[in-house]
Amino acid sequence: MDGSQNGWQGRTFVQRIDPNGIYPIPGGYATRLWVMGDFILDSLYIGPVSARDPWIAAHLYQMTFNSGLSKSAAPTTADDGSFVGVPTDPLTLGLDGSRGLIITGYIDPAGNGLVATQSRQLGFSSRYALSDLASDVDKRIIDASSPYTDTTAQYNAVVVQMVEGYYSPPTPWTTGIYTPAGL
Amino acid sequence: MPKLYYAPWQNPSWPQDMDMSADEIARGARAASLQRAQSPANLICKLDGSWSQDHPFHADSFYSCMNYRHQNVIGDQDPWTFWQEIDGPLPGPKQPVPPLPVGLMDWQVRALAGAPPVGVMPPIPPPAPPPGGTPSDVVPRVWTIMTQSTWPPMVQKVDANGNLVYDNSGNPVLVQNPATLPYIGGGWNGYSWSVFYDASTISPLIAPYDMRITIVGSYTLDKFFIGAANAANWRLINLNHQLFFWTDSAGNPLNPNDSTGIKSKSVVVNFDDNGNYVPVVTMKLGLGIDPTNGFWISGYLDPNGNGLAPNTIGYLGGFEHWIFEATTNDPVTGVMVLPDLAENTDRSDTTVWYDVTDAGWTNSDGYGYAMTDLCVLTIEGLYDPSQVPAGQLTTPDTTPTSRIIPRTTPPLIKPKPARIVSPRSPLLPRAPGPRRR
Numbered sequence: 001m002d003g004s005q006n007g008w009q010g011r012t013f014v015q016r017i018d019p020n021g022i023y024p025i026p027g028g029y030a031t032r033l034w035v036m037g038d039f040i041l042d043s044l045y046i047g048p049v050s051a052r053d054p055w056i057a058a059h060l061y062q063m064t065f066n067s068g069l070s071k072s073a074a075p076t077t078a079d080d081g082s083f084v085g086v087p088t089d090p091l092t093l094g095l096d097g098s099r100g101l102i103i104t105g106y107i108d109p110a111g112n113g114l115v116a117t118q119s120r121q122l123g124f125s126s127r128y129a130l131s132d133l134a135s136d137v138d139k140r141i142i143d144a145s146s147p148y149t150d151t152t153a154q155y156n157a158v159v160v161q162m163v164e165g166y167y168s169p170p171t172p173w174t175t176g177i178y179t180p181a182g183l
Numbered sequence: 184m185p186k187l188y189y190a191p192w193q194n195p196s197w198p199q200d201m202d203m204s205a206d207e208i209a210r211g212a213r214a215a216s217l218q219r220a221q222s223p224a225n226l227i228c229k230l231d232g233s234w235s236q237d238h239p240f241h242a243d244s245f246y247s248c249m250n251y252r253h254q255n256v257i258g259d260q261d262p263w264t265f266w267q268e269i270d271g272p273l274p275g276p277k278q279p280v281p282p283l284p285v286g287l288m289d290w291q292v293r294a295l296a297g298a299p300p301v302g303v304m305p306p307i308p309p310p311a312p313p314p315g316g317t318p319s320d321v322v323p324r325v326w327t328i329m330t331q332s333t334w335p336p337m338v339q340k341v342d343a344n345g346n347l348v349y350d351n352s353g354n355p356v357l358v359q360n361p362a363t364l365p366y367i368g369g370g371w372n373g374y375s376w377s378v379f380y381d382a383s384t385i386s387p388l389i390a391p392y393d394m395r396i397t398i399v400g401s402y403t404l405d406k407f408f409i410g411a412a413n414a415a416n417w418r419l420i421n422l423n424h425q426l427f428f429w430t431d432s433a434g435n436p437l438n439p440n441d442s443t444g445i446k447s448k449s450v451v452v453n454f455d456d457n458g459n460y461v462p463v464v465t466m467k468l469g470l471g472i473d474p475t476n477g478f479w480i481s482g483y484l485d486p487n488g489n490g491l492a493p494n495t496i497g498y499l500g501g502f503e504h505w506i507f508e509a510t511t512n513d514p515v516t517g518v519m520v521l522p523d524l525a526e527n528t529d530r531s532d533t534t535v536w537y538d539v540t541d542a543g544w545t546n547s548d549g550y551g552y553a554m555t556d557l558c559v560l561t562i563e564g565l566y567d568p569s570q571v572p573a574g575q576l577t578t579p580d581t582t583p584t585s586r587i588i589p590r591t592t593p594p595l596i597k598p599k600p601a602r603i604v605s606p607r608s609p610l611l612p613r614a615p616g617p618r619r620r
Contacts, residue, residue, distance in 0.1 A: 001297040017294045023308050024293065026283045032290060052232025059238035085300065092202070094283075096237060097293065118296035137231055157296030162303070167287040 001036055001083065001116040001161055005154075008039060009113035014127040014139045014148065015103040015160045016055065021123020022101065022163070027094025030166035033063060033103060034085040035159050040111035041073045043134045044088065046163075049100040050137070055127075057102040057137040061095075063088040074111065083116050085161050094165060103160050106134040117155035124156035214240055229255075298422050304469025307392050310567060322568055324392060325577035329474060329564045330385045331362035332495050332556040334503055337574065359576050362560045364399060364460075364493035371402060372490030373521040375509035377530060378557055379412065380478040384503040387571060391471040391564025396426060396480065398452060398558050399460035403434065403488030405449045406525045409468065409562075412477040418531035420479045424472070426465040436463045449485070460493070462560060471564060480559050483525035497540075497555035504555045506539040 019025060033046060047057035065073040068089055075086040095101060107113060118124070127139060129147040141148050151158065195203060195211040203211070218226065218235065226235040230251050233241045243251075292305040299305055312320040328336055339355040340348040348356045382388060396409065407426040413419035428450035429439050435451050437444040452463050472478065484490055497504070509524040511534065522535060530536045543553030571577055 022294045023306060024283070024287065024291070027293070028283060028287070028291070048237050050232030050237075051227065051234065056231055058231075058233040059241055092199075101294070121296050123294070124296060137233075161296055161300075162292050163294040164290045165293045166290055167283060168289055 001118040001157065003117040003119060003155060004037065004083075004114055005117055005158075006112070006114045008037075008107045008115045008128070009111060010107065010109040010130065010132075011113075012104060012106050012129040012131065012133045013115065013158050014055075014129075015158055016049070016100060016125050016127075016139070017097075017103070017163065018054075018100045018123040018125075019097055021121070022097035024165065024167075025097045026165075027096055028165035028167040029094055030090040030092050031095050032090050032164045032166070033088045033160060034162040034164070035073070035075055035088070035105075036083040036085050036116035036161045037075050037159055038077050038083070038112045038114040039075065040108035041075065041159075042106045042108045042132070043071055044073075044103070044105040045134055046091070046095065046101060046103045047137065048096050049102055051099065053138075053140055054100065055102070055139040055141070057104075057139070058099075060102070060104065060135060060137055061091055061093065062135075063091060065089060072108070090166060101163060102139060103163070104134045104139065105159065106132040107159075115159050116161065118157035119155045121156035125150070125152040126155060126158045127151060128158075211240070299424075299470065307469070307471075324565050324580055325568050325571065326395070326563045326565055326580060327387070327571045327575050327577045328362070328561045329387070329391070329394075330380045330478070331360075331561045332364050332504075332559060333360050333362050334384055334497075336360050336362075336386070357574060362397075364495055364556060364558075364560060366496060366554075367400070367491055367493045368554075369489075369491050371484050371492040372488055373484065373486035374490075375481070375483045375522065375524040375527075376492075376557055377479055377481040377507040377525075377536070378559055379417065379505040379507070379530070380474075380480070380562070381503045381505075382475055382477045385474045385478070386575065387564070387566065388474055389566075389570060390473045391566050393565035394468040394471060395563050396465045397462045397560040397563070398465075399462050399560050400493050400558050401453050401489040401491035402558075403449065403451050403485035404482050404558075405485045406481075406483045406523075407448070407450075407465065408479075408481045408525055409472060410479045410481070410528065411472045411474070412479055414476045416531060417477060418529070420481075420528040420530070423479075423481060423526055423528055424468060424470070426468060428463065429466055439464075439466070451488070453489070467565075478562065479530070480562070481525045481527075482558065483523050486521075492558050494554045494558075495556040496552050498550055498552045502540055502553065502555055505541065506554050506557050507536045508539055509535050510537055511535045 031046065033044065035041060035044065044063040045057075045060035046063060047060040050056045050058040062071060064071055065086070065088055073086055073088075076084060078084050107115070127141070127148045127150050129149070131147065133147060139148055140146065141150060194215050195208050200208050200211075218239075227233070228241055228243065230243050230247060235241065287306060292299070292303060295303075295305055310321050310324055312318055313322075330336075336359065337357040338360040340358045342348050350356055394409065396407075398404065398407075407428075408423035409426060410420035410423040413421055425448060427446050427448060428434075429437050429441070429444040430447040430450055431437055431444060433451070434447060434449050446466065450463055453461060455461050484492070494506075507530050509522055509527075510519055511522055512518065513520050524535060527535075540553045540555055543551050545551050565580060566577075568577065
């Protein structure tokens, strides 16, 4: 990602990716995200865009970190100042990208609040709200009272560096991402 | 049609059910049963547009539903009954999700903000059919040499008598100029080196879909990178992308289709028993690099390898490729040391990077000359055939991608087709047959 912005403490970020920014469209067998910045992430969700509106998620699945032990994470920077990408745990669902994907999360009021950004990125658009609305599927801006502010003109992508899918077909014994105990 | 585990009208099955309790599985089975009873197609939530295919157990709260009813269905003072408009603006049915791509394995990037991190290779979309065409109209992509050690890549044909050949219209007949590295130098053990390829020597001058590089010599290459030159300063590399090789455990290159190989950052390059070069091709890079400002190739040769690096010589005024090598002096002893700087992206740092080509030599006739190419025979790009200039040679794509790593998986047991038995109709009289005794 080519930039950063501070002051994101206490904000909900929204990252929408259009189908033309996604390949492959089918989601495979699992989904994983990578986030970047220097902040405390309280919650993170991903879901397919609904048929109702491009800024309404059909459903938001909460991502976890640290093998499911935590819903929050604290991405930070390396000693040389570069951002270190932090992966989520695999969500054991492949998310259909044919209408796009919405990724949203809430950044803790504490912490450094520095998020990584990326400009001139085809298919990516971003918004924020000044409260914890991460789990709300409706990210529309209908009128002046809507809580969201569009930031696509400043930077297309915020926080989210990558969306990955897992494509190895399941076998009777292991998916490669989750191995039952004793096997 | 195989059962899809995410089909909402199917009972939960593996892997959907692997983290579910027995109660949750039973609840899912009841929900699926209800959905089967209602409709085999997808359902859509009128409140927020959720598809049942995306979220089989979607539900809104009672108050959300009542609020929607208040706002959209009937007025507070209206009678309870209401017929919805049949031509209301309902979204159309959701199209079926296309099948999974063939050949992709493990984790793959689906969406990416910015340049890919080192080692991350986004999948390349397959060729699309032309507008209005069908999938059978897809034209396979081809490899073509974007730049090579011997310049120019096309030269005028010469007949057996040494005369230049022209066609009937008087135009020169061009043929491929084979890529060669006619000279060889020893002592490159432990050196970091780079070659810059000026954009004037690259064709087509557009980013390919994928790339691969062919190298020759006799050395152990520990690291190998390619990157685009910076638009403002050609001595800067925007980002180094590491190239990989398909090798055995000792680092010897293998046929790309050899399933015993491993994806390796280093490779042993050598001669055959007759002293001829054995070209080694990298695995596909997995992405195409914009060549409009030129390429930088960088490598680090193992100190314990043979260190024999082939090269070409160019004459002053005709340099299009430039070789750099990294050396520095120990600050305490003053002794020259060879740093591993292949990943470094700044060739303008003259304290470590030495421009071998710019230094050059002068021959006995007073002509300046210098080494202009090192180790790299060709840089190839994968293109749609329509992108390749007419007359430039192409080869079909036959190698597996660098991302598709053969895995040992137990073969799936193909179920035998069910035996079809025609039931005897009880209404038909039994045909007479020979009586058994």
